[in-house]
Amino acid sequence: MIAALIIVFREVFEAGLIIGIVLAVTRSVPNRNRWIGGGLVAGIAAACVVAIFAGGLSHLFAGMGQEVFNATILSIAVVMLTWHNVWMARHGRELAGDMRAIGQAVAEGSKSLLALAVVVAVAVLREGSEVVLFLYGVLASGDDTTVGVALGGFGGMLLGAATCALTYFGLLRIPMRALFGTTTVLIALLAAGMAAQAVAFLMQANWLTALDTVAWDSGWLLSDSSIIGRALHTLIGYTDQPTVMQLAVYLAVLLATFVLMRMFSTPAKMSRTAQA
Amino acid sequence: MFASISFRSVCVAVALAGVSLFGAIGARAQSTEIQISYKDKAFTPAEVSIPANTAVTFKVKNLSDKAMEFESKPLKIEKVIAAKSEAIINVRPQKAGQYKFVDEFNEDVAIGKVIVK
16 A cells, blocks of 8 residues: 555645646636646546557557657647746736736636647656556455555545645745746746656667767766655756766756846836837 | 736747747757566666667567556656557666666566666
8 A cells, every 4th residue: 555655646746746836836827727737637538548558659660659659748848838937937027016907918818728738738648647547456466455555546636736735835935026937947947857857768769869978967866766865856957867968958958048038028128019 | 918918928028939949959869779568667778778879769568468668767867658559768868887777657567778888
């Protein structure tokens, strides 16, 4: 039972953190629960589909279907997170301040919510399919241990939900004014970390072989399989043996986010255009 | 309007970054193949020896009627293998040493080891 609890918790932990952050980011956006809930349900449904077709998926791309699939959905999440940050750089002020602009911002806001709902779905889908396979395997076996394992699995999911709640309420303690800056940084790091993970999958598939030397090994300091290592892995993309390519992509995503946010958050230029 | 432009720009920027980084796609070297089978929560062979600094391929056959996840933290591998099916796993060139692998769903009993020398 404890083993099942640990396995399930480990898988849903990452999704819990991500959903907690997304909820905090969207705290003042109307209808956000519907979107985030939709992302959650879509993620669970997709996880079941992926679990059912796990065998078939593996055989795509000369046996590398799973890796390519993981890299693809991670990349989608990276694009969505980056786009959200750029969007917030443009409209965040309206949401927080000018009430007259809020009508338009709400209409526009649903686009940003869609992006974040996709992120939630991807987070749930990624680890969820493993939970489904694991629990299905145990339930199908019909051992005496089945009930215990089911309870453990359920407990693991509750712990995952608790992680989500802790992250959310933890972030809510940050004052509104500082929250925007904090979540922008959090989301940029989240995106960079996911991009580095996508690189890891492409390397595992041998699709990407350039710059594959390990940049450093900090496993002696903090293993990425420890609980803190795992949390940091999700939050900032920590890995104890990053390759040079992972580092390069990580930094590229951060730089791209920074540049795009600067490019599109030009209030001075914007007001001049509006006057003209 | 700007929002839609920015969305497209982000996509384009990411795609361009992707294309420029992926110059090295397709350099798939032929490598030694090693067969491992998995049944009743045990790997056969449970110990695999491979040469150092050489890429190898594991062909892992899951003979059990449940899915398993072949995982090795030190080798940076995680791959779900469906029931009664086979998966190809690329192992990148490694330094000499011992590397553990497990079925993540039964990680306390289903353990194997790669010896690189």
